[in-house]
Amino acid sequence: MGGPGDSSIGPAPAAPDRAALEVLRLRRAELRGSMGALERALAEPVPIGHGRWAGRVNVALVELSADLREHIAVTEGESGLHRDLLATTPRLSGAVARLDREHVQIRGLVDDLLARTSAPPYEVDRIRRLGTALLGVLVGHRQRGSDLIYEAYAFDLGGET
DSSP states (O other): OOOTTTGGGGSSOOOOHHHHHHHHHHHHHHHHHHHHHHHHHHHSSSSSHHHHHHHHHHHHHHHHHHHHHHHHHHHTTTOHHHHHHHHHOGGGGGHHHHHHHHHHHHEEEHHHHHHTSSSSOHHHHHHHHHHHHHHHHHHHHHHHHHHHHHHHHHOOOOOOO
């Protein structure tokens, strides 16, 4: 059984726009960095007075939110990667639609956590649970996005640290 690009299972991958893929790789690394910052903030011990801890989590969420907006612009924007994929590789439309739906879900999770960390009362255990769940959703989303790019272009985005 062949892999991506094997003509026995379908057409050869479309020629990728390397510059666009490099921008995506950069945004992916930035998003991973902000995910790490959120993970560290959530794991910090809660000092007396939850406001300081919640403030740190909120700062990490603000960074994550900005990186997520950029990621969505690069993938869903007018000249975004998803539009290009739909034009060149329509067989991947289901995977593209799933990633786009996940963007809405992730955006909602981030917005909810931003609200929960913006003003008291700070429900530390709930914020940690929701934040950890958000990180899990993001990890899966990034994996599916990487798989999609590889399937379309046989291009490895990498698992940057």
